[in-house]
Amino acid sequence: MSTPxxxxxxxxxxxxxxxxxxxxxxxxDSLSERQMQDLASELKHSETAFxxxxxxxxxxxxIRYFTPSTEVPICGHATIAAHYARAKWLGLGNxxxxxxxxxxIQTIHIEVCADDYRILMRQGPIFFGEPFDAASRRALSNAxxxxxxxxxxxxxxxxxxxxxxxxxxxxxxxxxxxAITPDHSALAALSAIIGCNGYFPFLVHCDGAATDGRMFAPxxxxxxxxxxxxxxxxxxxxxxxxxxxxxxxRRLHFNGHQGRAIGRDGxxxxxxxxxxEEPIQVSIKGDAVILFTAPLxx
Numbered sequence: 456m457s458t459p460x461x462x463x464x465x466x467x468x469x470x471x472x473x474x475x476x477x478x479x480x481x482x483x484d485s486l487s488e489r490q491m492q493d494l495a496s497e498l499k500h501s502e503t504a505f506x507x508x509x510x511x512x513x514x515x516x517x518i519r520y521f522t523p524s525t526e527v528p529i530c531g532h533a534t535i536a537a538h539y540a541r542a543k544w545l546g547l548g549n550x551x552x553x554x555x556x557x558x559x560i561q562t563i564h565i566e567v568c569a570d571d572y573r574i575l576m577r578q579g580p581i582f583f584g585e586p587f588d589a590a591s592r593r594a595l596s597n598a599x600x601x602x603x604x605x606x607x608x609x610x611x612x613x614x615x616x617x618x619x620x621x622x623x624x625x626x627x628x629x630x631x632x633x634a635i636t637p638d639h640s641a642l643a644a645l646s647a648i649i650g651c652n653g654y655f656p657f658l659v660h661c662d663g664a665a666t667d668g669r670m671f672a673p674x675x676x677x678x679x680x681x682x683x684x685x686x687x688x689x690x691x692x693x694x695x696x697x698x699x700x701x702x703x704x705r706r707l708h709f710n711g712h713q714g715r716a717i718g719r720d721g722x723x724x725x726x727x728x729x730x731x732e733e734p735i736q737v738s739i740k741g742d743a744v745i746l747f748t749a750p751l752x753x
Contacts, residue, residue, distance in 0.1 A: 457482040459751035460544065463498075464536035467682040467713075467721035467741040469571075474714065474721035474743075475682040477536035478503030480751060481544060483519075488526075490753055495521035501677045504533040506541060514555040516541075524676035528557030529618045531684015531723070531739055535574045538563050539743035542572045558618035575740040578688045579618030583696065584651075586611030591649070595624065598641035599656060599671075605630045610697055614651045615689035617737045621670070622649070623693045624656040632658055632667055633716040639673035646674035653677075655686040663700055665710045666690060682721030684739045687711035691725040692734040705729055 460481045468474030478498040480486070483505035486494075495503040500523075507517040518537055520530045534554070541547070542565050550565040564575040587595065592612050596603050606612060607625035614620050626632065635656060646652045652675045657668035668690065670683040680686075694700045695707055702708075711723040721741075728736040 459483050459486060459753065460748060461751040462536070462540040462748045463746040464540055464743050465746060466532035466535040466539070466743045467684075467723050469742045469744055471744055471746055473719055475532040475680065475719065476500050476746075477530075477533040479533070479537045479540045480505045481541060483507050486753065491519060491521050492526070494751075494753075496523045499523055501680045502527065502530040502533040504530065504537040506537050509555070511555075513553070514560050515552040517555045520556070522676045526557070527619065527675065529561070529579070529685065531576065531578075531686075531688060532682060532741070534561075534563070534576050535684065535739075535741045535743055538565055538574045539572055540745060540748070542574075543745060544748075547572075561618070571742075573740055573742055575738055576684065578685075578737045578739065579616070581689075581692045581734055581737060582616040582620070583692075584614030584620075586613050594641075594645055595622070595654070598638050598645055599624070599654065600636045600638060601630070601656075610699065613693065614649070615693050617685070617688045617692060619653075619685040620651045621653040621655045621683075621686045621689050622651050623690060624654055626656055626658050628658070628661075630658070632656060632669060635669060635716075637671050639671070639678055642671055643674040653680075653683075653686060655683070655690065657690060659694070659699055665712060666694075667712045667715070669713065669716060679717055681714040681717060681719035682723060683713060684723055684741070687713070687723040687725050688737045688739050691727040691737050695727050695729055695732075695734040702727075702729060704732070707734075
């Protein structure tokens with residue numbers, strides 16, 4: 456069996472030390488679940504992806520994702536990182552493949568672009584939770600260190616998922632996103648009540664063509680995630696659902712900016728397919744850069 460190969464990859468950027476760092480382990484089949492969790496805890500990235508062989512004609516690779524404290528079903532930036540590392544390691548061309556994860560099977564497009572790669576991931580089924588009631592909005596704004604008036608007055612606070620749920624938190628125009636200082640213990644406690652671990656406060660740019668966001672998930676060991684595919688993807692569905700961005704009736708395409716507040720700027724390209732004014736499929740696309748790779752001696 457091939458030696459496991461460890462990579463440090465920064466996703467949603469071409470600039471080292473920006474975007475969202477992820478650990479990637481190729482040839483991870485020989486590792487136990489305990490070893491995967493221990494390695495993710497040691498690396499301390501928000502997620503580490505472990506890439507294994509397929510044992511079925513239904514998919515091409517199997518990927519498991521671990522935060523420093525737990526396994527999660529899927530992760531956007533670690534998916535971009537995993538397929539970027541694999542494409543570079545194997546010298547792939549333009550490829551469409553399927554990956555099996557804890558969230559099901561997703562389609563991945565590997566695109567050769569100017570002697571490098573961009574990775575596109577089709578995300579899972581879109582799900583919208585019920586809008587938060589007044590008491591839940593109050594608890595959330597307090598946990599984020601905001602006032603209720605900082606939340607957008609008409610757009611709902613709502614759990615949205617495209618495979619891994621996040622709470623969409625629309626902010627009123629003029630609120631300083633970078634100044635948010637959440638109470639992480641309060642957010643973690645709220646997660647246990649609402650059944651969702653990630654919070655994504657965001658603003659739509661004044662030109663209506665891009666967004667800024669931040670993502671907090673202390674309940675799963677992530678105080679702040681720099682650039683999050685599993686938040687910007689659901690955001691795209693939310694923007695279409697609530698008519699917050701113009702589109703041509705078939706597809707919305709925008710750039711989700713994130714990470715500035717913690718010095719890890721990055722951009723997620725989000726594409727939302729639309730039918731009868733409703734979102735039906737979300738894809739995310741991003742760049743990546745490898746900082747280092749080494750054989751894993753476990």
